[in-house]
Amino acid sequence: MHSGAKLSSALLVGPPNSGKTTLFNWMTNSRYRAVNYPGSSVDCLKGVSHARYGAPVLVVDTPGVYGFEADSPEEEITLKLLRHDEQMGHFDVVVVCVDYTQLERHLSLALKIRQLNWPMVIALTMPDLASAAGVNVPLKKIEELVQVPVVLVNGRTGAGVAELVTTLRSLQRSKDIPVPLTQQQMASLVKSWSAAEPASRLRKDKATTPQERTLRLDQWLLHPLLGGVFFIFLMVGVFTAVFWLADPLMGVVDDSFSALGGWIHTLFGAGLFADFLADGMVASFGSVLVFVPQIYILFFLMGVLEDSGYLARAAAIVDRPLDWLGLSGRSFVPLLSGYACAVPAVMAARTIRSSRERWIATAIIPLLSCSARLPVYALLLGFVFFERPAWMAGLALAVIYLGSFVVSAVAAGVLNRLVAKSGSSRFILELPLYRKPHWSVVIHGAFNRTLSYVRRAGPVIFTLALILWFATNFPRVEGEVSTFEQVKQSYAGQVGQIIEPIFQPMGLDWRVGVGLISAFAAREVFVSALALVFDVTTGGPDASIEGALLEKMQTATLSSGEPLFTLASVAGLVVFFMIALQCTSTTAIVGKETGSWKFALMQLVALNAFAYMLSVSVVQGLSLLGI
């Protein structure tokens, strides 16, 4: 980039649902990455145009805007870029995406941008059905009116993209800025445009236009009763698919990291170095990557819903119930993501307009049952329903999910009462036309969001998992001792024994305490940490480590000789995991996104304190009842 032949750079701007992302995918051949802008955590997508379009052009895809009224932190970024904010870097050309079926509205945004002294080109996109119907686009007329180059682009076939990139390059050379229009010129332009009224003509061209198909579908999908029923079935379907599809993949990730660990042990023998590599490095890496399948699948399914046009309807459907909690339909996507992982969920909260609503959503996201809790619940329920039919544990898991849903709703409701209302709450959302998803856009979009999660949460989880390994392996105990002795005398073990009184009211001892502290690296580490302190290193020939651990848990006792894991103490643990914020990456991302470490730390303390108190009440209550 420092050579004389600097890449020309283009900003891709346009209203939401204008085919902008599809165009970006065509231009970059779906090879792009997220970039962060100074002073904000909002990502833009950055890529270089594909070689088939000639000399490369750098393209940055910006969050969609309707006008110059920023409605969320995301839109703010686009407006800053458009206003030549020096902090944001230099760009040569602006591409404004305009959907032909929304010409009047989208073109008025293009005209506003035209006033901002940019060399610019308009990319005219079309919904698929309209192009199939062979609508005659008055391209020359539009060009004459707005006096900037207009290129017709087909989102399905990619036709026109090459011409667009060529136009970009020549604009970068000529630096041809259109002469700003006077107020009068603008007004007369809009008037002459309205007279042409191409949108209505398009509507009457064919019997099945995209608009009519959408209207017909909405009669069902937004039906006061059936629409709600369909929504619930769809959400249940999405969740089932996420777990059902991800489960074998998570197994594969888990197994391959275990195999890698075992391979390192055979290669380097027993020493501490091999332990560090296998149980420290490799296992820590595994705990980062084990959630990737689940997160990818959720993002993929969300992408399908988004690209097909349904996601906006879903947001409209849940707006009313969310309104009771001080939220709106805008919070739907962040909350849904929260069921996979709080980190991308907190990141998604940027699209929420009201800062009050963003605040409430961010506060309750960690309460949603993220996938890291699943292995923990699986172990605890495996204990409670030991050698009982599998459906009982399944039902209990559903109850836990419902419970977490209720707890987060109550928390949001309480915060809604406590936090002063600021201004009116509103919800205005464009519902795009239904269409067949662009698979390439969906697949790459989900991949990029997942990568973004790994980049942000990965280092935190990895570092903490490493620290944990050191804390349980040092100081070294001399001689041949069991893992249990080593852990007991390690730093982690010592700390665990000192703070044991904290865990006693929960009916637990220091060993489970070490597990709970370890869970701060990532919740699922609880399982492997328990295996460590209960000296379960290998499963039998057929049994997994979990299986061997479950057997140990049946016989484990407190120092008093009473059983350690009872229905009461396990119920207490479940309640604790439902509420506690044991995820350092979440706190890190909340601090970053809200720009307030005070908020992040208060959330951390409040949720953990509340989890502890509730857990103690449950355990003590159940004990009183003799359970």
Add this chain to the structure above:
Amino acid sequence: MMGLHQWPKGKPAQVIKVTGDESFIRRLGDLGVYEGVILEVIGRAPLRGPLIIRYSGTTLALREGDAACIQVQNCPPHS
């Protein structure tokens, strides 16, 4: 003249005025809802949720309270 929230479903209406704070008016304007625009209420989301309205190829969901800020009347006969 009445607020859009009271307007019957399926009957075209013309926007006379959008009231409310500046940013709300600008936002609706950016979305294509301003004086003179002809629109139609096509339904309501479940649980008496947001109103679904349609105008010149755009479909929009907005809350009852927001819709009340859009003053509408019968369409002039020639349109």
